[in-house]
Amino acid sequence: MLALLIPGLLFTPLALAVLCLLVNFRIGRLFSWVGIIVQVLVALGLWATVADQGGLYYDLGGWAAPLGIELRVDGLAVTFVLLTAVVASAAALHAGAYLDPRKGYQSYFWPxxxxxxxGLNGVWLAGDLFNLYVGLELISLAAVGLVALGGEAPALRAALRYLYAALLGSLGYLLAVALVYGSYGTLSLSGIAELAADHPPAPLILVLAALGLALKTALFPLHFWLPAAHGIAKSPVSALLSALVVKASFYIMARLWLEMGEQAGSIWLAQGLGALGAAGVVVGSWQAFRQSRLKMVVAYSSVAQIGYLFLLFPLSWGVATTTAELAQQGITLHLISHALAKAAMFLAAGNLILAVGNPQVSALAGVSRFLPFSLFSFGLAAVSLMGLPPSGGFVAKWLLLQASLAAGQWWWIGVLLLGSLLSALYVFRIFRASFLETGSDDPFYHPPRSLEVIPMALAVMAIGLGFVANLPLTVMALPVGGGVP
Amino acid sequence: MKLLLVLIAAVVLTVVLGQTAWQILAQPTPVDLRELVAEAMPDSGVAHPITAVLLNFRSYDTLLEIGVLVVAGMAGLSMRAVAPLEAPAMRTSDTLLQALLRWFVPFLLVLSAYLLWAGSDRSGGAFQAGAVLGATGVLLRLGGVPLDFLRPGLMLRLGLVLGFAVFLLVAVMGAIRGDMFLAYPQEWAGLLIVVIEAALTLSIAMVLVGLFAVAPAQATERDWPSREGKR
Amino acid sequence: MTPVQLYVLAGVLLCGLGFAGFLLTSHLLRKLMAFNIMGSGTFLLLVGLAQPNNTPDPVPQALVLTGIVVALAATALALVLMRRWYHLSGRTDLQGGPGD
Incomplete structure (x- = not known):
C-alpha cells in the first residue's frame, strides 16, 4: 500500500500543477477539485498506515541514503501532510469561489x-538537507508568485520585499548545509544524527541555519516583510502563507535543532531564540491592536503566534527528556491549531471585507447584526488563538506551561499569559467595531454560503483539536522503522 | 550608524565563517560519497558522475529544481497577462547585428546540441545546453526576430512545462511498475536520461527566453508625465 | 596554499562581501547582484570544503549545479518583478511609491 501512497502524494500535486498551467481558471478549478479529493484521500491513507504500522524511510529512485535521497515518513511528517491537505483544500475551495475567473492572470493561481x-509535502517528508533547500525554494518562489499575482504596484512591492528576505534566508541555510557537508560528507539527516555524537558539529552551523530560517519564519525582529505580504495577498493566499508556508522553515529549524542541538547548540542560542520569540509575541500583538485594516490585524497576529513556536528552543535544551517531549508536543499542537485557526481567520476576514466592501476595521459597524455567521467563524478561530478552553490552542498553551514549570524556566509563563491577554485585546477591538449599531437596513453584500462554510469548518476543527489532541501526539511519537518492503 | 553595524556584522560573519571553514577543511569527513558514487556508476546508465548524481542518484532534487524554474517562468507570465509591456524600441534593426546573427545562431544551436550530447560522458548536460539555447533566443529577440511562440499562449506554456512533464512521467512510471518513485529500469536508464535531458534543455531555454520577453522594457524619463496622466 | 584552501578563502570573502552589499544597498538590482555574489561564495564553499585532498567529489558539484539553477530562477523572477515595479512606480528601491 505504501509503495503507491508515497508516489501518489508526491506525484498528484506536481501533475496537477502541469495540467492547470495549460488550461483556464474554470477548468483549472475543476481539475483542482479532483486533485483535492485525491490528495486528501492519500494523506488520510498515509496517516492511517503510519499510525498503524509506525514510520519508515523511503529511498527515492531506489538509491539508499547517503548516495540517494531518502524520505522520512514518520508520524510528525504525515500529521503535517494531513494538516497541509486540510488547510490547502480549504484555501483552494475558497479561492475557487473567491477569485474572479474573468481576470486572465487568476488562472495561474492553480499551478x-x-x-x-x-513543496510543502516535500519539506515535511524530506530526510536530506539539500533536498530541504530545494523544497524551501520551491515554496518561496511559488508563494512570491501568489503574492505578486496580478502585478499591481503594492502587491509587487510586498512580493519583492518577501522575495529578497526569502533569498537571503535560504542562503543562510545553504551556507549551513555547505558546512555540514564539509564536516560529514553526507547530507542525510538520519546519518548526521548518528555521527553527531562522535563528530560534534561546529556551533556556527546551527547559528547560520537559525538566522536564515528565522528570517524566513518571520521571527521578530526579522518579521518586517511578513505583514505586507500576508496583508496584501488575496485572502486564500494569505491563509496559505500564514498557516503553512512560514511553518515550513520553522519545521526545518526544529528538525536541525533536535538532531544537532545537543552538540552544536548553546544556552545562549536557545534562550536568545526564546527571548526573540517572546518579544515577537508582545510586539506582534501590540502592532495587531494598532492596525486600522482588518487583514493587517490578522497578519500581525501571525507575527505574535510565530513567536510562541520559538519557545521550543529554550524548553528543549539542557532539560530532562520528558520536559523536552512536553515542549515538543506543545509546540506541535500550537503549530497545528494556529494553522487551522489562522487559515479560518484569514478566510473569514476575506468574507467580511467582501461583504462590507472596505478593508478597514472601522467599516465593520453593523456586521454583527447582518452577517453573524461570518463574524462567528472569525470569533471561533479567535478563541483558539487566545488559547481559551476547550480549543486546540488551549491544550497547546497548557502543555507549554507545564514544560516551562518542569524546566524551571518560569519566565516563559509570563509570556504565555501576556500573549493571551494581548490577543484578546486585538480580537475584542474587532468585535467592538462590528457590534456598533448602524441602523435597521442591511447595507452589506452577502457572500455565497460556500464561502462562509469553509472558514467555519476550519475554526470548528481548531476548537475540536482540543478534544482529540492525544491522537496526533501519539502518532508523532511513533518510532521510525525500516524502508518500504 | 547602519553602515557601521552592517560592516561589523559582515566582518564578524567573514571571520567566524573563515575560522569554521578552516577547521572543517583540516578534518577528514566520516562519510565519503566518492566511493559510493564510483560503486554505483555502472548501474547509473551514464558515464559521467555529475550527470549520474543529477539525473539518477539525486534526481528528486533535479525534479524539484525544474519545478522552481517553471514556477519562476509562470510567475513572470502571470504578470504579462495584465498589461503587455513589450517595447518595439528594444529591438534593433542594426545591420551588423543581423549579419552576425546569421553566423552566430546556427553555431549556437550546434553548440547547444553538442553540450547536451556531451553531458553523458564529460562536462555538459541539459543545463548548459539550455542556457546556450536560451541565450540564442535572447539574441534572436534582440536582433528583431519576433519569435511568435513567445506570445502568452498555449505554446509558450507547453514549452515551459514540457521538460518537467516528461521528467515527472518517467518518475511516476517507476512507481507504477511497482518500484520506487523516480526509479528507472536499469537497462533503460541511459535512454531515459537522454530523453529527460533533451526535454529539459528545451524547457530551460523556454523559461529563460520567456522571462526575458516578459520583463518590461526600459522606461525613459519622457514616459513619466504621460503615464501619470493615464492613471 | 593549496587550490582548495584558495577556493574556501575566496568563498568566505565573497560571502562576507555579498552579505554587506545586500544590506547596504537599496537599489534593487545591486541588492540582487549582492545576493548572487553571496550565492557564488556559498557554492565555492560547498565545492571547496568537500574536497580537502584535491580529488573532486561529484556530489557537491551536482548540488552546486542545482543551486545555480535555483538561484538563476530566483534572479530571473526578481528581475521581472523589479522591472515591472520600476515600470509602475518609477522607483529602483522599495521606499515610497504607490501603496506604502
Whole structure:
C-alpha cells in the first residue's frame, strides 16, 4: 500500500500543477477539485498506515541514503501532510469561489498553488538537507508568485520585499548545509544524527541555519516583510502563507535543532531564540491592536503566534527528556491549531471585507447584526488563538506551561499569559467595531454560503483539536522503522 | 550608524565563517560519497558522475529544481497577462547585428546540441545546453526576430512545462511498475536520461527566453508625465 | 596554499562581501547582484570544503549545479518583478511609491 501512497502524494500535486498551467481558471478549478479529493484521500491513507504500522524511510529512485535521497515518513511528517491537505483544500475551495475567473492572470493561481502544495509535502517528508533547500525554494518562489499575482504596484512591492528576505534566508541555510557537508560528507539527516555524537558539529552551523530560517519564519525582529505580504495577498493566499508556508522553515529549524542541538547548540542560542520569540509575541500583538485594516490585524497576529513556536528552543535544551517531549508536543499542537485557526481567520476576514466592501476595521459597524455567521467563524478561530478552553490552542498553551514549570524556566509563563491577554485585546477591538449599531437596513453584500462554510469548518476543527489532541501526539511519537518492503 | 553595524556584522560573519571553514577543511569527513558514487556508476546508465548524481542518484532534487524554474517562468507570465509591456524600441534593426546573427545562431544551436550530447560522458548536460539555447533566443529577440511562440499562449506554456512533464512521467512510471518513485529500469536508464535531458534543455531555454520577453522594457524619463496622466 | 584552501578563502570573502552589499544597498538590482555574489561564495564553499585532498567529489558539484539553477530562477523572477515595479512606480528601491 505504501509503495503507491508515497508516489501518489508526491506525484498528484506536481501533475496537477502541469495540467492547470495549460488550461483556464474554470477548468483549472475543476481539475483542482479532483486533485483535492485525491490528495486528501492519500494523506488520510498515509496517516492511517503510519499510525498503524509506525514510520519508515523511503529511498527515492531506489538509491539508499547517503548516495540517494531518502524520505522520512514518520508520524510528525504525515500529521503535517494531513494538516497541509486540510488547510490547502480549504484555501483552494475558497479561492475557487473567491477569485474572479474573468481576470486572465487568476488562472495561474492553480499551478502556483499545486507547486506550493508539492513543496510543502516535500519539506515535511524530506530526510536530506539539500533536498530541504530545494523544497524551501520551491515554496518561496511559488508563494512570491501568489503574492505578486496580478502585478499591481503594492502587491509587487510586498512580493519583492518577501522575495529578497526569502533569498537571503535560504542562503543562510545553504551556507549551513555547505558546512555540514564539509564536516560529514553526507547530507542525510538520519546519518548526521548518528555521527553527531562522535563528530560534534561546529556551533556556527546551527547559528547560520537559525538566522536564515528565522528570517524566513518571520521571527521578530526579522518579521518586517511578513505583514505586507500576508496583508496584501488575496485572502486564500494569505491563509496559505500564514498557516503553512512560514511553518515550513520553522519545521526545518526544529528538525536541525533536535538532531544537532545537543552538540552544536548553546544556552545562549536557545534562550536568545526564546527571548526573540517572546518579544515577537508582545510586539506582534501590540502592532495587531494598532492596525486600522482588518487583514493587517490578522497578519500581525501571525507575527505574535510565530513567536510562541520559538519557545521550543529554550524548553528543549539542557532539560530532562520528558520536559523536552512536553515542549515538543506543545509546540506541535500550537503549530497545528494556529494553522487551522489562522487559515479560518484569514478566510473569514476575506468574507467580511467582501461583504462590507472596505478593508478597514472601522467599516465593520453593523456586521454583527447582518452577517453573524461570518463574524462567528472569525470569533471561533479567535478563541483558539487566545488559547481559551476547550480549543486546540488551549491544550497547546497548557502543555507549554507545564514544560516551562518542569524546566524551571518560569519566565516563559509570563509570556504565555501576556500573549493571551494581548490577543484578546486585538480580537475584542474587532468585535467592538462590528457590534456598533448602524441602523435597521442591511447595507452589506452577502457572500455565497460556500464561502462562509469553509472558514467555519476550519475554526470548528481548531476548537475540536482540543478534544482529540492525544491522537496526533501519539502518532508523532511513533518510532521510525525500516524502508518500504 | 547602519553602515557601521552592517560592516561589523559582515566582518564578524567573514571571520567566524573563515575560522569554521578552516577547521572543517583540516578534518577528514566520516562519510565519503566518492566511493559510493564510483560503486554505483555502472548501474547509473551514464558515464559521467555529475550527470549520474543529477539525473539518477539525486534526481528528486533535479525534479524539484525544474519545478522552481517553471514556477519562476509562470510567475513572470502571470504578470504579462495584465498589461503587455513589450517595447518595439528594444529591438534593433542594426545591420551588423543581423549579419552576425546569421553566423552566430546556427553555431549556437550546434553548440547547444553538442553540450547536451556531451553531458553523458564529460562536462555538459541539459543545463548548459539550455542556457546556450536560451541565450540564442535572447539574441534572436534582440536582433528583431519576433519569435511568435513567445506570445502568452498555449505554446509558450507547453514549452515551459514540457521538460518537467516528461521528467515527472518517467518518475511516476517507476512507481507504477511497482518500484520506487523516480526509479528507472536499469537497462533503460541511459535512454531515459537522454530523453529527460533533451526535454529539459528545451524547457530551460523556454523559461529563460520567456522571462526575458516578459520583463518590461526600459522606461525613459519622457514616459513619466504621460503615464501619470493615464492613471 | 593549496587550490582548495584558495577556493574556501575566496568563498568566505565573497560571502562576507555579498552579505554587506545586500544590506547596504537599496537599489534593487545591486541588492540582487549582492545576493548572487553571496550565492557564488556559498557554492565555492560547498565545492571547496568537500574536497580537502584535491580529488573532486561529484556530489557537491551536482548540488552546486542545482543551486545555480535555483538561484538563476530566483534572479530571473526578481528581475521581472523589479522591472515591472520600476515600470509602475518609477522607483529602483522599495521606499515610497504607490501603496506604502
Amino acid at each position: 502556483l498553488l499545486w507547486f506550493l502544495w508539492a
